[in-house]
Amino acid sequence: MSFTAPTQEQLFVLKHIAQIDQLAGHNAFSDASEDMVQAIVEGIGDFAAGEFAPLNRVGDMVGAQMKDGRVVMPQGYRDAYQHYVQNGWGTINAPAEFGGQGLPFTLAMAALDSLGAANMAFTLCPILSVGSIEAILHHGSDAQKEKYLPKLSSGEWTGTMNLTEPQAGSDVGALKSTATPRGDGTYAIAGQKIYISFGDHDMADNIVHLVLARTPDAPEGTRGISLFLVPKYRVNDDGSLGEENGVKTISIEHKMGLNASPTCVLQFGEDGESIGELIGPEFGGMRAMFTMMNNARINVGLQGVQIAEAATQAAISYAQDRVQSARAGAADKSSVTIIQHPDVRRMLMRMKAGTQALRALLYYSASKVDLASLGDEAAKEAVDILTPLAKTYGTDLGSEIASLCVQVHGGMGYIEETGVAQYYRDIRIAAIYEGTNGIQAADLVGRKMGMRGGDALKEHISHIINDAKKDGHDALSRLADACMRVCTSMVENNNIDDRLAGSYAFTTMLSVATAGWLMAQQLEAAKLVQSQEGDSPFLKSKIASAQYYLNVMVGEAMGLEHSALSGAQPLYALSAEEFAA
Amino acid sequence: MSFTAPTQEQLFVLKHIAQIDQLAGHNAFSDASEDMVQAIVEGIGDFAAGEFAPLNRVGDMVGAQMKDGRVVMPQGYRDAYQHYVQNGWGTINAPAEFGGQGLPFTLAMAALDSLGAANMAFTLCPILSVGSIEAILHHGSDAQKEKYLPKLSSGEWTGTMNLTEPQAGSDVGALKSTATPRGDGTYAIAGQKIYISFGDHDMADNIVHLVLARTPDAPEGTRGISLFLVPKYRVNDDGSLGEENGVKTISIEHKMGLNASPTCVLQFGEDGESIGELIGPEFGGMRAMFTMMNNARINVGLQGVQIAEAATQAAISYAQDRVQSARAGAADKSSVTIIQHPDVRRMLMRMKAGTQALRALLYYSASKVDLASLGDEAAKEAVDILTPLAKTYGTDLGSEIASLCVQVHGGMGYIEETGVAQYYRDIRIAAIYEGTNGIQAADLVGRKMGMRGGDALKEHISHIINDAKKDGHDALSRLADACMRVCTSMVENNNIDDRLAGSYAFTTMLSVATAGWLMAQQLEAAKLVQSQEGDSPFLKSKIASAQYYLNVMVGEAMGLEHSALSGAQPLYALSAEEFAA
Numbered sequence A, B: 001m002s003f004t005a006p007t008q009e010q011l012f013v014l015k016h017i018a019q020i021d022q023l024a025g026h027n028a029f030s031d032a033s034e035d036m037v038q039a040i041v042e043g044i045g046d047f048a049a050g051e052f053a054p055l056n057r058v059g060d061m062v063g064a065q066m067k068d069g070r071v072v073m074p075q076g077y078r079d080a081y082q083h084y085v086q087n088g089w090g091t092i093n094a095p096a097e098f099g100g101q102g103l104p105f106t107l108a109m110a111a112l113d114s115l116g117a118a119n120m121a122f123t124l125c126p127i128l129s130v131g132s133i134e135a136i137l138h139h140g141s142d143a144q145k146e147k148y149l150p151k152l153s154s155g156e157w158t159g160t161m162n163l164t165e166p167q168a169g170s171d172v173g174a175l176k177s178t179a180t181p182r183g184d185g186t187y188a189i190a191g192q193k194i195y196i197s198f199g200d201h202d203m204a205d206n207i208v209h210l211v212l213a214r215t216p217d218a219p220e221g222t223r224g225i226s227l228f229l230v231p232k233y234r235v236n237d238d239g240s241l242g243e244e245n246g247v248k249t250i251s252i253e254h255k256m257g258l259n260a261s262p263t264c265v266l267q268f269g270e271d272g273e274s275i276g277e278l279i280g281p282e283f284g285g286m287r288a289m290f291t292m293m294n295n296a297r298i299n300v301g302l303q304g305v306q307i308a309e310a311a312t313q314a315a316i317s318y319a320q321d322r323v324q325s326a327r328a329g330a331a332d333k334s335s336v337t338i339i340q341h342p343d344v345r346r347m348l349m350r351m352k353a354g355t356q357a358l359r360a361l362l363y364y365s366a367s368k369v370d371l372a373s374l375g376d377e378a379a380k381e382a383v384d385i386l387t388p389l390a391k392t393y394g395t396d397l398g399s400e401i402a403s404l405c406v407q408v409h410g411g412m413g414y415i416e417e418t419g420v421a422q423y424y425r426d427i428r429i430a431a432i433y434e435g436t437n438g439i440q441a442a443d444l445v446g447r448k449m450g451m452r453g454g455d456a457l458k459e460h461i462s463h464i465i466n467d468a469k470k471d472g473h474d475a476l477s478r479l480a481d482a483c484m485r486v487c488t489s490m491v492e493n494n495n496i497d498d499r500l501a502g503s504y505a506f507t508t509m510l511s512v513a514t515a516g517w518l519m520a521q522q523l524e525a526a527k528l529v530q531s532q533e534g535d536s537p538f539l540k541s542k543i544a545s546a547q548y549y550l551n552v553m554v555g556e557a558m559g560l561e562h563s564a565l566s567g568a569q570p571l572y573a574l575s576a577e578e579f580a581a
Helices: A007-016 A020-024 A034-061 A077-086 A105-118 A120-139 A142-154 A285-321 A342-373 A377-408 A420-431 A437-471 A474-493 A496-501 A503-533 A537-564 B007-016 B020-024 B034-061 B077-086 B105-118 B120-139 B142-154 B285-321 B342-373 B377-408 B420-431 B437-448 B451-471 B474-493 B496-501 B503-533 B537-564
Strands: A065-067 A070-072 A157-162 A178-181 A187-197 A206-214 A225-231 A233-235 A241-244 A247-252 A263-268 A274-279 B065-067 B070-072 B157-162 B178-181 B187-197 B206-214 B225-231 B233-235 B241-244 B247-252 B263-268 B274-279
Touching (some): A007 A342, A020 A342, A105 A120, A105 A285, A120 A285, A157 A285, A342 A377, A342 B437, A377 A503, A377 B420, A437 A503, A496 B342, A503 B342, B007 B503, B007 B537, B020 B034, B020 B105, B120 B157, B142 B206, B157 B285, B187 B206, B225 B233, B342 B377, B377 B420, B377 B503, B474 B503
Antiparallel strands (some): B225 B274
16 A cells, blocks of 8 residues: 655645644744745655655564564664654754754644554654653753753654553552662662553664652652653763663563554563652652643544544545446446445545544644643643543544445455554554543543633633534534533533533534534635635545535534433443443 | 353343244244243353353464465364254254254344354354355255255354455456356356355365356346355265365465454365356346345344454453542542443443344344244345344444443553454454445345335334334434434435435434334333342343433434435545545
8 A cells, every 4th residue: 555645635734724824923933934844744744655654564564572571673663763863853843952943743743644644653652752852841850851852852762651550550540660769869760560652662772761650658649659760771971871771671562453563561670770860849740741641642633643544545545446336326337446336435535524624633732732832821721622632533533434444445454465454453542542532531521621610611612603603514503502502511510420421422522513613614714725726636625525524424423412411320220240230 | 251141131132022932933933932942042152151252262363274275273163163063053043854943043143142252253154054054945956955954054064155256346246257067967166256254164074165156158247147056075966075176275364353264265166176056047146145145144243242242241341340540529539440430331331232232133133034934024024124224233333342342441452362352353344244334225225215115114114203202212212203304305315326325324323223112122021021020130231221222322323314314415526536635
């Protein structure tokens, strides 16, 4: 399968949804000129297609492997990663003072969009480094920033997040890893961490582990957690690498997919001491973790876009080639390419429109992250609201689109050689990690619904309602009205169990409404450009996709209102034991 | 993971939905006494749990393999299959005159339900034999029946369906395999068939291939296709096995799942002559194929129930054990089992209610097959309507439930060792084979909607509307009304493209309405039994599940009305080429 980065679409969304030219109007992002944006988007697109895409299948078949206690990446990965570093693709939004390009996060997202569509597993590595950079940047000391950020920003070193332990998954507060003061300001870290993506690999010179652990006599639960920086190789004061730091890779998991992303069990303090530095204050671990995870959540939502893009391209290409049966009811009984059959078109339009809707939702969220970083309070609130939507809907619809890709391929889709089954397997983790989608939904009806007593959410919905009514998007208007009814009812009711019972349905409804709102904006923008510059295949396709999302797909979410308001009672009619009867 | 067959649930559905005691009132099924039904359901349940379930994981990990041109099944499979044959489990609904027990198809379905929940891949083998038996029974000569049916009925020999060729998948009419008369009434079969499930294996003494092929000068397309019986080993007149029949296994596919089901490429007439017998008249191949496939479609729908059952059991068990976090908002801050958290309960109730709804839909469909076999014309019509619903909704909801099982397991669900990822991978083929779900949907709005000018479908919907209104099931009533609106509009419009554009949405709506109707019947039945015999954990669980389906899940399908009526225009706004823009 050949992959082509969707650069025209990315540039359109960057311009009309993320409004990157407005971002570039701020001093902090003044380098993001139209030319620069175009050069980066096109450059990374070529790189992704040329270097990351060809490694996707070997990554699935061979995968990362353990050899002599170390993780060995499949052939070609180290070289491709080194080219990525040499080309400076990792530094797009890294801070300029630490060697980065200081460009918007939104632009870095467009880069990850192409890289991950070419190779989702591989691209998880730089995504994790971004989380580490954020945590150190916001919570580290100046010395720590100087010591670690330049190498992390360039990609010479990579980063990991070490949160989970066997008994502490979604319940981070249950973790038991320990950090014992060594008397010189550093700590000896000990304990086992699981599910550590790229916890070991052979593509970079060093790995910077950010590890949640407990200091002696720390309070129980989340209040007693601190964040530590624990490198794979110790770093001398001059920045050169010292000896190994006692971080042992116990094993890697055998997963359903994402095989080129080694999921490690790491043991700290096992092969000698694992010396760590405290990042931020003692017991400030949760706050630092959320800094690390927040953008990661959006980036995981983006993984849905990545797979949706790859899957949609593959399905369209297959449907354009595969000849099977005449059109139903047609006078001409010759067989046609399957893209001519209505239900195949339904699947392809759904994939195409869904991918575009997700991309808009993700880039829009990223643009709010950039504005928030400039101190824009409204943007901060928007990020809070959008993050659970982007993560949940991105990964859910991304999974559905991967499934549709298998379906369009028929029996071929189920055969591994075709390559599309990999999309279906790879993307399935995304609804789980970085906070399960259920936890995202709980976050939406919990903390986010609590913002300004519910008014923050209501104002977001009001914007959608007003725009939809103004532009005559009836289905969107009805859905947004339904979102408002659910939101109002949940805020008034204030019973947390009832809210949680309807949380997933509400999250999906609001995601579809928000994505629909952005599709409506794209529709208007495309029509405007069309009137100014004339028609083009891209604009025609954009208009058809936006209309399909608004006129066909948006309405489906209406069915969720009833579920969103059904309350907790039906869920607790049975006791835990009675469930098995 | 331990699997327990849901015998109490199966017996309840057999009694109250399939009304097996009424079937037993017919002479043909008089052996299906209550005691016999219970003995079979419990016996097969124990056998499935004891012998098929323990082989499910090795089947996935090792899979069927090619060795020296033959397919070798994983260790344990041949013995378990032989026990299955020796216990007579394959003969339940096989005709008594050919060594079967002559019991209802519905009861055989209950047996396949347990076997496939224990091991979906393994159970596909007997499902295929059923198709072969049906084709020979209805279209073969007396001599063919006597020669092949006893061994197929007992399971000593197994059957396959050979339809697909590389250029002829959904478009069966494009097949090119040839059948050349040998002058003695037999034919020399030549050609390549792909995707032949259990096309070769080492569990039984012989394999009876039913092969679609073209006689010389046959008309093009489906009109020129005939069905041939081609055994792996030739069968002498005394029933003993002769020499090999030139059927070469070229390769087996490397699939996303269902690894214990060898998917073969077979070449006929390659290793010497492949001698075949015509089944039914020349050019009668399509009719015979539909006989073979119709029950197979229902049985593939049942595969959704199989995986849903296994996945639901696994998820409930995990959620009852896994401790993680305190209840949100609870005064008690101790961690609880995750089944206590509302959104986990939502997933589990959805899995539980969905599995029950599907089982009812499938058993109900099977009961109509049995009535139809007795000449009941209304039942024949019901089978026609129910088959696409059972196949499509069974496999779609089965896939969703497998996905929810992964989600409930969190990160563990993505690790292959846990075992639940296999459900997600195994079930994904079911929406594709035996006629893709899109083709089922086309069948519903095409041939089935054409029955009595649409009145057959409208009467089915009317039953649901009337019962729902009578019993006050508001959501079901609204959904059934919506189904009637869609159906009426499609019948009146009569534009095949518009119908097809909305076919999938309509199929899902009508499936949910039909399954909801059967859940409402179970609710009433459970309440009646409760009032007569007192409460029980099973009845309480049944009532809670039925209410959840009716009050929470049914309403979601309302969102599909708009899609079902959106017509073909949005799908043809772009040309085939423009899709890629």
